[in-house]
Amino acid sequence: MSIMINGAAMSLPEDPRVSLLDLLREHHHLTGTKKGCNQGACGACTVLVDGERIVSCLALAMQYEGRAVTTIEGLADGNELHPLQQAFIEHDGFQCGYCTPGQICSAVGMAAELKRGAPSNVTGDLSADTIAFSRDELAERMSGNLCRCGAHNGIIDAIGATFAARPEVAA
Amino acid sequence: MTPFSYSRASDAADALRRATAGAKYLGGGTNLVDLMRETIERPAALVDVTGLSATIEERQGGGLLIGAATRNTAVAEHRAVRERYPVLARAILAGASAQIRNMATMGGNILQRTRCTYFYDDEGSQCNKRVPGEGCDAIEGFNRIHAILGASPACVATHPSDMCVALAALDATVHLRSAGGERVLPFTDLHRLPEGRPDIETVLEPGELIVAIELPPPLATRSTYRKVRDRASYAFALVSVAATLAVEEGRVKDVRLALGGVAHKPWRAFKAEDALRGQPATEQAFRAAAEAELAHAVPLHDNAFKIELTKRTIAAVLGELAGEAA
Ligand SMILES: Cc1cc2nc3c(=O)[nH]c(=O)nc-3n(C[C@H](O)[C@H](O)[C@H](O)COP(=O)(O)OP(=O)(O)OC[C@H]3O[C@@H](n4cnc5c(N)ncnc54)[C@H](O)[C@@H]3O)c2cc1C
């Protein structure tokens, strides 16, 4: 029984009670992913599973056997930061940084959703193939990630600038 | 969490075999894992049903059959849903967050439990859903988010799902399977009103599995969902309205209306529909229909505002749909 984490096969716990979040942090010491509420409400624990963003605190690790998980530790290319990581620094997308790994993983997942034309709650025309890009769209799509420090404006700036300049992060 | 065993079902028959006494089915886990961590749910075994059908099939005549394991995101994103059932896409997209919708399944969304704070407060509060007969602290407590329709002296909790409100308005049916065989139920008959047994939330038999949700061909091309909440995103509904409306020569040819946030189950507004059929599609008629539906609403200490809010939301949504029709 194993799970791929940032490209490496890792063991799964025997106890089915272990969440994917605790597996990452406590068993494999990947502490980049944060535990905020442990109830699905804050988004600090957001990771990507086969490219889709989920909250790892409500995910039982065993349910994800054989799947490919990407955490914040898996986004940089060696010493080169992921474009979103760089943009969060440039646009003051954080203060304390606790929510940041979740924000960035969430934004990577969102990029793929935008690319395939997935609508959101603020999308006017549901039948359109492409999403008209706006601040409202980004804010709505990032609403599952709370920031206790109130860095939301910087967060949306960072994401908006990255998507505009580097549409390929949506790959 | 109380210890439990975990196994994965390969298909519906396998799931039924594995669902022994004390077992629960596991979808995305976004509600069940949370409730297990709070020890409100204590299943002895979890049978993972996310490997069951997750396809969206076209039905003859223009309907859709959606497998119970289909993720909420996949349904909201599906072409046919966006074009023929915008009310369903909108209701799903109005709920939870992108992360949670990526995990949540159709079956799990339908069977999610109430967000009543007294239900969640296992240690400090009395709740007839958790312990039948012990009493309900919400009735005399903080009950701003609680029911105004169909409640009972035993329970004033509401059903929290947005998606279910759309399914109620769309005349959906649920395909069920148990050891005894298969059956198909109107979606509006699945959930119960609390009466004396608020712990029994649906008419499902023990171990009965939701295998699919069927949408009949849409009544009208125009349908929508409006959710009123305390903040613009990522909050449960105070009140919500799902509606589909067909107007012909200025008159209401047909209408389907359902309400969220107001009752123990997704509330189909049959009285308002009856009051509207054949009437001129005007603001006055929409308001009168809303009055008819809410005539027997009963407010609690903190939620009387919901009665007027529901009426206004009904009238606004019907007005919006009628405006598009004109
Ligand atoms: C922070 C937060 C905010 C939320 N906000 C909203 C919101 O605004 N609007 C909204 O509508 N919802 C909201 N939700 C709830 C969310 O929509 C539900 O948790 C989700 O839909 C449940 O789906 P699931 O697959 O994860 O179910 P699970 O948690 O896996 O299961 C839920 C129940 O369904 C049963 N079950 C699952 N599949 C089947 C099946 N095929 N047959 C029989 N039984 C089955 C399980 O046994 C369990 O009892 C929110 C949740 C969270 C955590």
Ligand code: FES
């Ligand atoms: S820790 Fe998972 S959402 Fe808050």
Ligand code: FES
């Ligand atoms: S930067 Fe502190 S919580 Fe977001």
